[in-house]
Amino acid sequence: MGIRPQSRVLLLVLAAGLLASATAACGRSDSSSDGTNAATNGGSSLSGRIEADGSSTVGPFVTAAAEDFQAQNSGVQVTVGISGTGGGFERFCAGETDLSDASRPIKEDEEVPVCQENGIDYTEFQVANDGIAVVTNKENDWATCLTVEQLAKIWGPDSKVDNWNQVDPSFPDQKLTLAGPGTDSGTFDFFTGVINGEEDASRTDYQATEDDNVTVQAVSGDKGGLGYFGLSYFEQNQDTLNDVEVDGGSGCVAPTSETVQDGSYTPLSRPLFVYVKNTSLQKPEVAAFMKYILDNQAQIAEKAAFVPMTDEQAQKAESDFTAATG
Amino acid sequence: MSAAAVATGRRRGVWRGRIFVALLLLSMAVGFLALGTLFFDVLRKGVAYVDPVLLTNPPSSDPDIAGARPAILATLYLGVLLILFTVPIGVGTAIYLEEYADRNRWYNRLLELNIQNLAAVPSIVYGILGLAFLVRGLGLGRVLLAGALILTLLVLPTVIIAAREAIRAVPGSIREGAYALGATQWQVISRQVLPAAIPGIATGSILALARAIGETAPLILIGALTYISFNPTVLGPFTALPVQIYNWTKLPDEKFKALAAAAIIVLLIMVLLLNAGAIWLRNRYQKRW
Numbered sequence A: 001m002g003i004r005p006q007s008r009v010l011l012l013v014l015a016a017g018l019l020a021s022a023t024a025a026c027g028r029s030d031s032s033s034d035g036t037n038a039a040t041n042g043g044s045s046l047s048g049r050i051e052a053d054g055s056s057t058v059g060p061f062v063t064a065a066a067e068d069f070q071a072q073n074s075g076v077q078v079t080v081g082i083s084g085t086g087g088g089f090e091r092f093c094a095g096e097t098d099l100s101d102a103s104r105p106i107k108e109d110e111e112v113p114v115c116q117e118n119g120i121d122y123t124e125f126q127v128a129n130d131g132i133a134v135v136t137n138k139e140n141d142w143a144t145c146l147t148v149e150q151l152a153k154i155w156g157p158d159s160k161v162d163n164w165n166q167v168d169p170s171f172p173d174q175k176l177t178l179a180g181p182g183t184d185s186g187t188f189d190f191f192t193g194v195i196n197g198e199e200d201a202s203r204t205d206y207q208a209t210e211d212d213n214v215t216v217q218a219v220s221g222d223k224g225g226l227g228y229f230g231l232s233y234f235e236q237n238q239d240t241l242n243d244v245e246v247d248g249g250s251g252c253v254a255p256t257s258e259t260v261q262d263g264s265y266t267p268l269s270r271p272l273f274v275y276v277k278n279t280s281l282q283k284p285e286v287a288a289f290m291k292y293i294l295d296n297q298a299q300i301a302e303k304a305a306f307v308p309m310t311d312e313q314a315q316k317a318e319s320d321f322t323a324a325t326g
Numbered sequence B: 001m002s003a004a005a006v007a008t009g010r011r012r013g014v015w016r017g018r019i020f021v022a023l024l025l026l027s028m029a030v031g032f033l034a035l036g037t038l039f040f041d042v043l044r045k046g047v048a049y050v051d052p053v054l055l056t057n058p059p060s061s062d063p064d065i066a067g068a069r070p071a072i073l074a075t076l077y078l079g080v081l082l083i084l085f086t087v088p089i090g091v092g093t094a095i096y097l098e099e100y101a102d103r104n105r106w107y108n109r110l111l112e113l114n115i116q117n118l119a120a121v122p123s124i125v126y127g128i129l130g131l132a133f134l135v136r137g138l139g140l141g142r143v144l145l146a147g148a149l150i151l152t153l154l155v156l157p158t159v160i161i162a163a164r165e166a167i168r169a170v171p172g173s174i175r176e177g178a179y180a181l182g183a184t185q186w187q188v189i190s191r192q193v194l195p196a197a198i199p200g201i202a203t204g205s206i207l208a209l210a211r212a213i214g215e216t217a218p219l220i221l222i223g224a225l226t227y228i229s230f231n232p233t234v235l236g237p238f239t240a241l242p243v244q245i246y247n248w249t250k251l252p253d254e255k256f257k258a259l260a261a262a263a264i265i266v267l268l269i270m271v272l273l274l275n276a277g278a279i280w281l282r283n284r285y286q287k288r289w
Helices: A005-025 A059-072 A085-093 A111-117 A148-155 A186-196 A212-220 A231-236 A257-261 A284-295 A297-303 A311-325 B003-049 B052-056 B069-100 B106-118 B123-137 B144-168 B172-180 B185-212 B217-221 B241-250 B254-285
Strands: A048-054 A076-080 A099-102 A122-137 A145-147 A177-181 A207-209 A225-230 A241-243 A245-247 A269-277
Touching (some): A076 A284, A122 A186, A122 A212, A122 A231, A145 A148, A148 A245, A177 A186, A207 A212, A212 A241, A225 A231, A284 A297, B069 B144, B069 B185, B106 B144, B144 B185, B241 B254
Parallel strands (some): A145 A245, A177 A207
Antiparallel strands (some): A122 A241
């Protein structure tokens, strides 16, 4: 019966080897992947390390910017963490990071005092736009458009709504199940603020998760499901989910890059920010990185599946930069 | 007792034996099926993405050129540091408890109880300790060394317990024989007990290491990063393979989920090789009495 001990080692090595060779044989399906990302090493003399942390929504934007920036400035090392908007500000105001990525403005009553206490002066830059998509199951053919009042009725802190026909009498008798981001998320803060009228005021008996892919699974697997998250998650899952048009008082509007950018998708469009510590902004590498983000915001937004700033917003950000760097 | 009664009793015994074996097979199947399903699912999803790009490129927002080089390197560094920290401390503690400690003393019993309890503390709690004590308290910062120290604390109880078992398994007659020939306690331990216990110690240590390099929660808490494009250093910012996997599963693009599966395969290969190493070491030094 028993395998001799020596052959057991062999078996394990063999298993590992098999795995390795089986996988090495077939390369990545896309052949454009030779790893040459951008111009090989622009001969810039900048060097140093830039630490960014904060929103998981904005993280991919700053990451995309960092990749291209580092390709041109090989001496600069950019690191990006995703502690969440709140977690990011906590570190930022403790002086640990240079950049704080945020999907909402810094909180005047909670976070600003901490920054002041620690002597952290900063400048706020808008870098992109984001829309929040409200999504339903693919089989849901009734809720094509919801008003802000209806959304508030569903998501309000005292809401007991558990059937679609309670949302609108014309909707079918179908159990309503909810999924969405948890309380650490800037998306949650923003959605509750504009829909329920008070930040963080929400019913709590829904499937709350920090991982938007879980919300995708929950809603796509339940005919009566309803959820919300950043627009890019909807765009990646269009074949399994329906988006809901939102009526903010002036008719039903679907969430798209255009409606988010021109502001007609209200109230679920929001600006995304990067906060920079002023002492860091005095360093040439940080200033160069910020300048790079603002100059290339449209390309970065496209690469990372964000909605770019309007010309007006971009000009304001540029003039904020000029003012801050003097 | 009649012959008939004996025959019935015997038949009943045979049946009970068969049911027992069937239950044993069933319990083995549970573990095996779970592992097999996971394994094939990951293999199916990730195989196409295990390639030189994954091993040599830094992470990227473009899944076609994204790799995990900094994460793989950091996980290797963490593994090496972990062995350097845990083995001496763990084996030292085990030798003290087994060979020197007087079990009638209350503090030695308290120590033993604590070590066993520590093995059951959730890993996130070690992360909180690390953040408060190492990262902020000692001002070490969010660096790879802090990660290695936290993982050390996390697996130390396992290593100590395994090493104690190994030392205890060395027959008392070996020690007594050595003493009878005039050896000192130091000579007995260093020349007889430890060499004999090496296989068990190695197995325990490497299983603990395999567990540690799969840990995510405490590393995230002390600041393992999402995006780092340069190679990690011991005193610099870092990420680790499980953290990279976790981040990739959270991104919206389907391709990143395949990348996560590919990174899981790399991690699996690393763990398999470690286990193979442990078994080799055990067989190399195994002694029979």
